[in-house]
Amino acid sequence: MxxxxxxxxxxxxxxxxxxxxxxxxxxxxxxxxxxxxxxxxxxxxxxxxxxxxxxxxxxxxxxxxxxxxxxxxxxxxxxxxxxxxxxxxxxxxxxxxxxxxxxxxxxxxxxxxxxxxxxxxxxxxxxxxxxxxxxxxxxxxxxxxxxxxxxxxxxxxxxxxxHSNKREYDNRRLTEAEINTLRDFHGSDNSYPLSIVQSTEAKQQFEQILTKGMQIEVGDKGRDHETISMFRFNDDEVKQYRDGFGVSQAGLSGMKKLIVENFVLSRESVEKDPTAFGEQAVDITRKAAASTATFAWISTPGNSRLDQVKAGRDYCRINLKTTAMRLAQHPMSQVLQEFDEMLPLQARFKKQFAIKDSDTVQMLFRLGRAEATPxxxxxxxxxxxxx
Ligand SMILES: Cc1cc2nc3c(=O)[nH]c(=O)nc-3n(C[C@H](O)[C@H](O)[C@H](O)COP(=O)(O)O)c2cc1C
CATH class of the missing domain: 3.40.109 (NADH Oxidase)
Known part of the structure; x- marks a missing residue:
């Protein structure tokens, strides 16, 4: 259904x-x-x-x-x-x-x-x-x-x-032709650098970094509250707020969605104790990363408000291009976040992928293949x- x-x-x-x-x-x-x-x-x-x-x-x-x-x-x-x-x-x-x-x-x-x-x-x-x-x-x-x-x-x-496809992918790499198409499309003249990696080593590193990033994000009262406040626990909330995200966007539909929304997740219980919700987020992140072979990022040498806005334009174009190519795309931003507890992991990520300390990674995302989500x-x- x-x-x-x-x-x-x-x-x-x-x-x-x-x-x-x-x-x-x-x-x-x-x-x-x-x-x-x-x-x-x-x-x-x-x-x-x-x-x-x-x-x-x-x-x-x-x-x-x-x-x-x-x-x-x-x-x-x-x-x-x-x-x-x-x-x-x-x-x-x-x-x-x-x-x-x-x-x-x-x-x-x-x-x-x-x-x-x-x-x-x-x-x-x-x-x-x-x-x-x-x-x-x-x-x-x-x-x-x-x-x-x-x-x-x-x-x-x-x-x-x-759309941002948050499902598990099928672990296949992009073809050389697909990567070349994306690189050519993005160009190098007016855009910020686009990096795409899909070696076995890079995949293993990303699995660790992305999972660790989510582990660091959850378990803090303020951050948990922020995520939960944007999570939509059922269709009534979607109808009321018309923003946020819920289990549909992670690919749950039909009976599964009905069961999760009615018997597993409720705003009341999650707000009272977000531990299990956070553990789920880590598990979903681990599985998403483990199902993916190709990762990409856009970085900027500066980090002015204009750099951020223009990087957003680049990201959006790439998301539309991958849509045209029938590829799935999904940002995973935890390691890019700037609160203190994340900074050591961010430094490790930059070091592992030879990104200059002074550069800012504005968008980090995975690419692959998966059925569309609502x-x-x-x-x-x-x-x-x-x-
Ligand atoms: C700056 C930025 C950061 C984002 N970070 C994440 C992220 O860390 N995890 C995630 O699942 N989606 C992330 N997204 C995707 C959004 O959740 C998504 O764009 C939003 O829910 C709207 O859905 P749509 O892109 O499918 O229209 C990010 C999007 C943007 C623009």
């Missing part, structure tokens, strides 16, 4: 609902259907809403959706970090949150091409801020310019299917927009 059938059988479907609201003086109609993954729908004529309906589908940590949009004109808006949607325990300097501003910008600029527009992006128009602070300044000003001479970016076709839910675009 797939997710849609499951929802229908148990009467939890939200159906397709058209909502109209007035935002910053303009009337916005949006179809809420399958938690955002049907795209804007043909009735949506506002180019800003069209591209934002895609942008909200961008990858982001814990599916927290840390974006605020302020409309500035008929075809323009500013993007901000949502200060109410941060992950300070696991992402203390908001690096991952800024990487996710980049995934959002990349998705919207690809989406714009699908509607005959070019998205011009002016980064940090009110000035950039330091990489350990978060100021109430826009990440970017975006203007959507109609262009009759523009063809849709080929990645546009994959915006509604891209999408993580998204909020309504109108919830991002502030006047």
């Amino acid at each position: 797939n997710r849609r059938n499951f929802i229908q059988v148990f009467g939890l479907g939200i159906g397709a609902v058209s909502l109209s609201s007035t935002i910053a003086g303009c009337t916005v109609t949006e179809t809420t259907d399958d938690y955002g993954w049907n795209g804007p729908g043909p009735q949506q004529k506002d180019i800003r809403m069209q591209v934002l309906s895609y942008a909200i589908l961008s990858p982001n940590p814990h599916n927290i959706q840390p974006w605020i949009v302020r409309l500035t004109g008929d075809k323009s808006f500013d993007l901000y970090v949502d200060p109410a949607r941060l992950l300070p325990a696991t992402d203390p300097f908001y690096r991952q949150i800024h990487v996710s501003q980049g995934t959002f910008l990349e998705t919207l600029s690809i989406a714009a091409t699908g509607f005959g527009h070019e998205a011009t992006i002016d980064y940090f128009p009110q000035g950039i801020y330091g990489n350990q602070e978060l100021l109430n300044k826009p990440i970017a000003s975006i203007e959507l310019i109609p262009r009759t001479d523009l063809s849709p970016d080929p990645l546009f076709a994959h915006l509604l299917t891209r 999408h993580g839910p998204r909020r309504l675009v109108s919830e991002l927009i502030r006047s």
Whole structure:
């Protein structure tokens, strides 16, 4: 039984609902259907809403959706970090949150091409801020310019299917041709270095590092609380919050999902004692790493807010390209996190893979093959927009 059938059988479907609201003086109609993954729908004529309906589908940590949009004109808006949607325990300097501003910008600029527009992006128009602070300044000003001479970016076709696939993979390496395709696609001119490894030795090292990373992350009250607060224990929570992640995204469906959600996991018991939940997270990480033969990362020589945003754009493009290539992709960020307890493992990881101490690994992910998983839910675009 797939997710849609499951929802229908148990009467939890939200159906397709058209909502109209007035935002910053303009009337916005949006179809809420399958938690955002049907795209804007043909009735949506506002180019800003069209591209934002895609942008909200961008990858982001814990599916927290840390974006605020302020409309500035008929075809323009500013993007901000949502200060109410941060992950300070696991992402203390908001690096991952800024990487996710980049995934959002990349998705919207690809989406714009699908509607005959070019998205011009002016980064940090009110000035950039330091990489350990978060100021109430826009990440970017975006203007959507109609262009009759523009063809849709080929990645546009994959915006509604891209996802982070957290299942176990089948342990097969990528072919040389696939690796070359990815390297050529990523290029070397304007992008940050992309490293891809798949030796037996690298695999063994990653199995250890990734498992250890999760062991370090769990078992701390603040970090556990942060993860549990974004975990969705059942479909009612998904419906209520339209963010976060749950067992569906790990590949559980049908009866298994029903049993786990009704008899194994409950918010009440996990909040009371997160030990078993943490052990599960370690076990899932160990199995995910052990099922994978190919690992990759994007690193930047600097670590400014702009580096983080641009690395997010690169990551998003690669995720869309692997979607086009029918490959699975999954970020595993624990070892990259900057809280003190993680730093020794991070140093070991860099040493083992000859990454300069001064470089920052912005995204670390596994690649392989696995059946698709259901999408993580998204909020309504109108919830991002502030006047
Ligand atoms: C900066 C960043 C860090 C992430 N880190 C992890 C991670 O450590 N583990 C994980 O399972 N997914 C990670 N993800 C993937 C998110 O969980 C995923 O993007 C989000 O749940 C939305 O799902 P989707 O990508 O399938 O649309 C990360 C994504 C981003 C952009």
